Amino acid sequence: MPTGDPRTAAEALSELQQLAETADFVPAGCMVQHRRIPDAHGYLGAGKLAELAEVVKLAHSGCVICDDSLTPNQMRNIENTVGVPVMDRSELILQIFGTHARTPQARMQVELASLQYEMPRLRRRWTHLERQRGGIGIRGGAGEKQIDVDRNLLRTRIASVNRGLKRIEQHKVRAVQARPDLFTVALVGYTNAGKSSLMNRLTDAGVLAENKLFSTLDTRTRPWRLPGGRTVLLTDTVGFLRKLPHQLVASFHATLEEALHADLLLVLVDGSSSEAAEQLTAVDEVLSTLKADNLPRLTVLNKLDLVEDRATLAPLWRIDPHAIAVSVQDGEGLPVVMTSIQNHLAAVENRVELLLPHTAGALHAEIRTRATVLSEFYTEDGCLMEIQASPAILGRLMAGGARAVQRPPNAPDQPE
Numbered sequence: 274m275p276t277g278d279p280r281t282a283a284e285a286l287s288e289l290q291q292l293a294e295t296a297d298f299v300p301a302g303c304m305v306q307h308r309r310i311p312d313a314h315g316y317l318g319a320g321k322l323a324e325l326a327e328v329v330k331l332a333h334s335g336c337v338i339c340d341d342s343l344t345p346n347q348m349r350n351i352e353n354t355v356g357v358p359v360m361d362r363s364e365l366i367l368q369i370f371g372t373h374a375r376t377p378q379a380r381m382q383v384e385l386a387s388l389q390y391e392m393p394r395l396r397r398r399w400t401h402l403e404r405q406r407g408g409i410g411i412r413g414g415a416g417e418k419q420i421d422v423d424r425n426l427l428r429t430r431i432a433s434v435n436r437g438l439k440r441i442e443q444h445k446v447r448a449v450q451a452r453p454d455l456f457t458v459a460l461v462g463y464t465n466a467g468k469s470s471l472m473n474r475l476t477d478a479g480v481l482a483e484n485k486l487f488s489t490l491d492t493r494t495r496p497w498r499l500p501g502g503r504t505v506l507l508t509d510t511v512g513f514l515r516k517l518p519h520q521l522v523a524s525f526h527a528t529l530e531e532a533l534h535a536d537l538l539l540v541l542v543d544g545s546s547s548e549a550a551e552q553l554t555a556v557d558e559v560l561s562t563l564k565a566d567n568l569p570r571l572t573v574l575n576k577l578d579l580v581e582d583r584a585t586l587a588p589l590w591r592i593d594p595h596a597i598a599v600s601v602q603d604g605e606g607l608p609v610v611m612t613s614i615q616n617h618l619a620a621v622e623n624r625v626e627l628l629l630p631h632t633a634g635a636l637h638a639e640i641r642t643r644a645t646v647l648s649e650f651y652t653e654d655g656c657l658m659e660i661q662a663s664p665a666i667l668g669r670l671m672a673g674g675a676r677a678v679q680r681p682p683n684a685p686d687q688p689e
């Protein structure tokens with residue numbers, strides 16, 4: 274068990290099992306050792322390590338996965354005792370990210386994280402090769418020179434991937450800046466919470482959604498038409514996980530940052546999971562590392578259709594009394610999400626009355642999609658509208674020919 278993990282061993286192992294299955298492993302068994310600090314040499318104590326070797330032999334396992342980070346030394350020592358390859362949590366997650374990466378940016382981000390993970394472990398790989406060839410260790414052996422060659426190769430590749438990534442990121446920044454000034458809602462949350470499913474349900478994004486961890490590794494933004502015609506942008510992105518390898522958090526920073534350019538966060542959590550409260554806390558931690566913890570947010574508890582007793586949601590409502598329970602699958606609660614977003618818009622935007630002269634009639638369609646129209650009347654001078662919009666949109670409308678209407682204090686609400 275990793276130290277400082279608030280979960281029980283069973284909870285931590287059930288997540289590790291899910292990760293392993295996502296990477297197409299078939300788990301044969303689990304083992305837990307309760308220790309205050311991991312053994313520096315073999316992570317587990319000597320007795321437990323021997324027990325593990327026995328279990329691996331009996332189950333004919335091809336690999337051992339540890340739920341914590343292992344030092345290259347610990348990995349080598351465990352491998353020597355159990356006789357099969359050993360993987361730590363970071364390596365497993367990197368492998369999953371590697372198979373799920375589809376866009377060039379995601380592929381490069383995973384490659385960068387993997388190269389950085391690999392760097393301190395080069396020596397271990399070479400010791401293995403020398404042993405297989407019957408060598409006598411790496412001190413002064415062929416491996417020693419090869420490690421230097423490999424290290425230089427890795428450094429060159431890291432620099433080249435970094436340059437490629439910078440180019441893509443600059444291109445993306447320009448694309449985000451060129452985006453129409455629409456209110457943006459970002460979907461964030463623990464992996465497998467249902468973010469892509471919600472995105473698909475609300476827009477026709479056609480994003481891959483499946484019962485696997487880290488199905489989505491890049492950011493996608495689609496227009497979402499709210500009831501009444503107002504359009505906002507909805508952004509889906511990579512899911513969070515407790516203790517993500519730091520190399521991955523660093524590599525995916527740009528992807529997450531793009532999503533966190535949002536005006537409002539929808540924090541999604543799988544309400545049917547027994548670990549929903551811990552997952553919400555983990556999401557908070559990632560958001561605060563990304564300095565996005567002060568963005569306005571709505572908490573959405575998903576998969577209500579799988580919750581047999583709603584009383585089990587009580588701890589989540591204690592964390593956020595305004596959390597909205599929904600089922601993306603059958604649509605329950607989604608109208609409440611929309612109303613909450615509209616209420617949020619009403620609270621943060623300006624409400625103004627303006628006259629759209631006939632000469633500026635072309636702005637009418639823009640107002641309908643980018644602002645909320647509260648009322649409109651046609652008069653001799655043009656269309657008199659009461660709208661709610663952001664200062665940026667209002668500025669654009671004024672520049673396009675719309676005029677603010679100043680009413681005398683006792684004027685009737687509506688024109689005759």
Ligand SMILES: Nc1nc2c(ncn2[C@@H]2O[C@H](COP(=O)(O)OP(=O)(O)OP(=O)(O)O)[C@@H](O)[C@H]2O)c(=O)[nH]1
Pocket residue numbers: 463464465466467468469470471481482483484485486487488489490510511512513575576577578579599600601602603
């Ligand atoms: N029963 C039920 N299943 C749901 C619901 N919403 C989503 N799912 C399922 O949950 C699984 C994960 O959904 P995704 O939409 O891929 O989750 P995600 O948050 O995008 O996951 P990552 O991209 O991995 O971060 C899929 O198998 C969905 O079909 C729901 O309301 N009820």
Ligand SMILES: [Mg+2]
Pocket residue numbers: 468469470481482488489510
């Ligand atoms: Mg997804």
